[in-house]
Amino acid sequence: MARHVITESKRCLKCKNARCTASCPVETPIAEFISLYLDGKIKEAGEMLFRNNPLSVVTGLVCPQSELCEGSCIRGIKSTPIEIGEIEHYISDYYLNVMDIKPEKDLDHRIGIIGSGPAGITIAFLMALKGYKVTIFEAHDKIGGVMRYGIPEFRLPKSILERLKEKLLSLGVKIRPNTLIGKVITLDDLCRDDYKAVFIGTGVWKPYTLGVKGETLGNVHFAIDYLKNPEVYALGEKVTVIGAGNVAMDVARTALRNGTKDVTIMYRKTMKEMSAREEEIEAAKMDGVTFELLKTPVEFTDDGIIYNKLKETADGFDTDDERKLYETDSIIVSISQGPQANIISTTGGIEVSQKGLVKTNDLGRTTREGIFASGDVVTGAKTVVEAVKYSKTVVKAMDEYIRNKYD
Ligand code: SF4
Numbered sequence: 001m002a003r004h005v006i007t008e009s010k011r012c013l014k015c016k017n018a019r020c021t022a023s024c025p026v027e028t029p030i031a032e033f034i035s036l037y038l039d040g041k042i043k044e045a046g047e048m049l050f051r052n053n054p055l056s057v058v059t060g061l062v063c064p065q066s067e068l069c070e071g072s073c074i075r076g077i078k079s080t081p082i083e084i085g086e087i088e089h090y091i092s093d094y095y096l097n098v099m100d101i102k103p104e105k106d107l108d109h110r111i112g113i114i115g116s117g118p119a120g121i122t123i124a125f126l127m128a129l130k131g132y133k134v135t136i137f138e139a140h141d142k143i144g145g146v147m148r149y150g151i152p153e154f155r156l157p158k159s160i161l162e163r164l165k166e167k168l169l170s171l172g173v174k175i176r177p178n179t180l181i182g183k184v185i186t187l188d189d190l191c192r193d194d195y196k197a198v199f200i201g202t203g204v205w206k207p208y209t210l211g212v213k214g215e216t217l218g219n220v221h222f223a224i225d226y227l228k229n230p231e232v233y234a235l236g237e238k239v240t241v242i243g244a245g246n247v248a249m250d251v252a253r254t255a256l257r258n259g260t261k262d263v264t265i266m267y268r269k270t271m272k273e274m275s276a277r278e279e280e281i282e283a284a285k286m287d288g289v290t291f292e293l294l295k296t297p298v299e300f301t302d303d304g305i306i307y308n309k310l311k312e313t314a315d316g317f318d319t320d321d322e323r324k325l326y327e328t329d330s331i332i333v334s335i336s337q338g339p340q341a342n343i344i345s346t347t348g349g350i351e352v353s354q355k356g357l358v359k360t361n362d363l364g365r366t367t368r369e370g371i372f373a374s375g376d377v378v379t380g381a382k383t384v385v386e387a388v389k390y391s392k393t394v395v396k397a398m399d400e401y402i403r404n405k406y407d
Contacts, residue, residue, distance in 0.1 A: 005090045008083045009034045015074055020084060023072035025389040026053045030069060030084055037091055046095020049088060054125035055118055057096055058147060059385045060089025062156055064277055096163050103171060107131035109402050112195040114181045114343065117145020118387035119201035119375025121164060126395040128171040136173060139180040145203050146376065147384065149228040152254045182342030187371070196402045199394065200358060200366070200373040204337045204381050210242065214300030215333070223251045223334035230258045236329025238262040240305060242297055243334035244274035249281060251332050252289040263289050266326065268296040268310055269317060292326065304328040339377045355380070364394030372398050
């Protein structure tokens with residue numbers, strides 16, 4: 001691994017107006033951190049990455065690099081782009097073991113963070129480094145949000161999240177696991193207890209349903225639920241995933257790794273309309289996932305999926321009325337997800353969109369004073385690096401708000 005990282009690092013041309021950095025949502029100083037690394041300063045390179053993006057060790061693994069930094073690498077024009085993600089992950093992984101940064105000062109202001117997904121963890125690190133007293137409220141027993149319960153182990157080892165947790169604790173961050181805000185404790189209780197600002201980063205955990213007959217049967221499941229702990233599901237030998245996004249590919253590949261022999265993706269259009277990234281589709285194919293295209297489910301039964309066939313026409317897709325059975329043991333519905341309403345149903349003043357997404361201004365301020373939000377609960381399901389990007393803006397806004405109001 002180290003040899004490969006060195007070889008790749010040496011291929012970097014250190015472009016002045018680096019297109020890779022411009023294409024990275026968090027503007028990672030790629031040429032700079034690679035130079036530090038090649039100069040024997042891996043710790044400094046790691047610190048540079050961490051301060052710019054506390055989840056660098058994660059984004060190096062899970063970013064869609066071919067659409068971002070690596071997709072813009074000048075080396076890619078005549079040959080292959082530099083494997084920036086791998087270099088970034090390697091250095092950040094090393095740095096996580098030696099990191100010894102401390103808060104700039106000790107501020108006497110308490111802030112609350114609801115949800116410990118990519119947005120919540122980014123804010124927790126950056127606010128703790130500024131010296132704030134940070135408490136994270138996490139509904140699950142472990143931190144990580146979508147990084148733990150939505151991204152499969154083979155793409156992101158969970159041990160990384162445990163190491164990030166240790167770093168948060170070492171910076172003085174307090175974590176309350178198994179605490180769903182909006183049930184026993186509400187947002188109003190946090191305001192009562194002198195949290196100077198509260199951040200909502202609760203993500204999107206409510207699966208969208210197809211609304212077809214049979215969706216409550218015992219052999220039907222939802223993708224975001226399945227990915228939380230695939231090992232507890234008894235799916236049988238043949239599984240069919242409905243949907244064609246990145247999550248559907250993750251579900252299909254996870255099922256194959258958890259004992260299912262035969263996994264099919266059923267989709268109502270053709271390969272070219274699929275919303276999953278090309279490399280995710282390719283990886284699913286390589287794993288042995290098969291595709292049933294131009295089929296739309298109209299009912300689920302104990303024996304499988306009743307579907308209509310579709311055909312491509314000049315105006316789009318037309319469905320026939322003939323119902324056929326596609327036999328399968330289990331069905332996993334993967335057609336995206338939206339936010340749950342635990343917080344906003346138990347407190348006032350926070351406006352949400354029709355889809356239930358929290359409304360904020362460009363700085364992440366919600367419609368209630370002192371309450372901020374970012375990540376998927378604001379934007380809908382996006383990538384980890386996008387959550388980091390918006391959360392960096394929110395950190396500035398929260399810090400400014402607290403200093404203006406309380407200092
Ligand atoms: Fe590339 Fe993602 Fe790292 Fe940015 S954060 S340099 S897009 S891997």
